[in-house]
Amino acid sequence: MEHPNATRMRRTVDALMWGDIPRLLEGFADDVVWYAPGDTPLSGTFRGHDGIARFFSGLNEASGGSMNIQVDDLLAGDRYVTIFLDITAERHDERLSVVVALFASVDGQGRWDRCWFLPDKLAEWNRFFAGANSGQR
Amino acid sequence: MDEHPYVQRIRNALDIYNSGDHDAMKAFIAEDIVWHVGGNHPMSGDYRGVDAVIDYFRDVRRATAGTLQVEAEEILANDRHASMFTHVTAHRDVRKLDVLFAEALTLDDYGRWSGYWALANDQEAVDAFWA
Numbered sequence: 001m002e003h004p005n006a007t008r009m010r011r012t013v014d015a016l017m018w019g020d021i022p023r024l025l026e027g028f029a030d031d032v033v034w035y036a037p038g039d040t041p042l043s044g045t046f047r048g049h050d051g052i053a054r055f056f057s058g059l060n061e062a063s064g065g066s067m068n069i070q071v072d073d074l075l076a077g078d079r080y081v082t083i084f085l086d087i088t089a090e091r092h093d094e095r096l097s098v099v100v101a102l103f104a105s106v107d108g109q110g111r112w113d114r115c116w117f118l119p120d121k122l123a124e125w126n127r128f129f130a131g132a133n134s135g136q137r
Numbered sequence: 138m139d140e141h142p143y144v145q146r147i148r149n150a151l152d153i154y155n156s157g158d159h160d161a162m163k164a165f166i167a168e169d170i171v172w173h174v175g176g177n178h179p180m181s182g183d184y185r186g187v188d189a190v191i192d193y194f195r196d197v198r199r200a201t202a203g204t205l206q207v208e209a210e211e212i213l214a215n216d217r218h219a220s221m222f223t224h225v226t227a228h229r230d231v232r233k234l235d236v237l238f239a240e241a242l243t244l245d246d247y248g249r250w251s252g253y254w255a256l257a258n259d260q261e262a263v264d265a266f267w268a
Contacts, residue, residue, distance in 0.1 A: 035239075037175050037256045075213035075220055082213055082220035082241065101241035101254065103220060116239035120254045122175050 005106055006076035009083050012112070013102075017069050021056065025049045029113040036117045038126045041134040054135040055117075062132035063089035063096070072099065080105050087119070089128065096128040143214035143248050147221065155206050159194045163187055167245045173254040178267035200267075204228040210237070217244055225257075227266070234266040 008027060015023035034046040034055060042058045059067060066089045073084040082103045089096040098119040107113040119125040150165040172184040172193065184193045197205055205227035213220045219242040227234040236257040243252035257263045 035256055035258060035260075037260065039177065073215070073218050075215060075218060077211060077213050080211045080213065080220075080222060082218070082239075084218055084241070099243075101220060101239075103222070103239040103241075105222075114258075116256045116258075118239065118241055118254055118256045120173060120241070120252065122173065122254075 003076035003078075004110070005078070005081045006074050008106075008110060009074060009076065009081045009102075009104065010071070013069065013071060013083060013085070016056065019060065021053055024056070025052060027112055028052055028115075029107050029109070029111040032111075032113055032115065034115045034117065038119070038122050038129070040126055040129040041132045042129050058132045058134050059129070062091070062129050064091050066090045078106075091128070094128060096124060098125055141214045141216075143216075143219060143244065144212045146248060147212050147214060147219055147242075148209065151207050151209055151223075154194065157198055157203055159191050159198070162191060162194065165250055166190060167247075167249040167251040170250055171252050173252075175254065175256060176260050176264050176267075178264045180267050201227040201229050205234075214244075216248075218242065219244060219250075229266060232266050234262065236262055 012024060012027040028049060031048060032052060034052055036043050036055060042055060046052060046055045068088045070086040071083060072086050075082045080103065082101055085100045085102060087098050087100050098121050101118045103116040104112040105114045150162065153161045166187045168187050170187055170190055172190045174181050184190045208224045210222040210224055221240040223238045223240055225234065225236055225238050236259050238255050238257050240255040242250050245251040
């Protein structure tokens with residue numbers, strides 16, 4: 001039987017795939033902290049549901065809605081989950097193809113309270129999202 | 138839930154890493170590994186192949202006078218991937234590093250590390266440490 005945290009993460013990523021931000025946010029603690037690497041407007045630390053919404057709105061906008069997310073693998077324990085996502089996007093003649101390891105820790109209510117969003121090819125990620133809009137930080 | 142055997146294997150690898158026996162680390166690393174070091178500091182970049190990665194380990198140990206220690210808070214693994222949350226501490230002259238890393242590994246058919254990438258909870262602190 002699948003670990004309950006694995007099922008929770010599949011639900012979160014499913015909401016993300018559908019672009020359903022309200023359903024996505026249900027999975028996160030109110031005071032969630034989201035760490036995103038790189039050197040783009042979408043890099044740094046995002047806090048709370050507003051931060052998560054800004055991060056994904058920024059990704060969606062910068063990729064012109066072309067982002068495709070496929071689940072490759074999932075590791076789950078009682079405190080932490082890591083999901084491996086194949087993410088592709090296209091904009092004009094630019095193409096993005098990365099594996100993102102999304103790490104999340106789980107609070108007492110089964111919600112994600114700290115997340116690390118790690119693309120494997122950071123240089124490619126930086127190039128693609130260099131002009132992204134992060135909203136108000 | 139039973140622990141995957143690669144979890145213990147990664148614990149063993151971290152013990153060996155912390156001991157500074159870098160030649161023994163070769164047993165855990167695929168020949169064609171790609172090791173991505175993020176951030177914006179002199180160690181950042183991609184290290185390709187086991188020899189380049191071992192040299193990188195040696196450079197890190199030398200620069201921190203052997204003080205860098207990696208302690209796993211949690212290790213998750215299956216046949217294809219592993220992930221770790223590690224508490225990393227080190228000294229470099231008067232500089233101190235004390236951060237939590239999320240680390241991702243891809244594994245080859247023999248359970249050896251074929252890809253690595255990571256992110257700290259305070260990347261600015263990591264950049265400042267290595268600057």
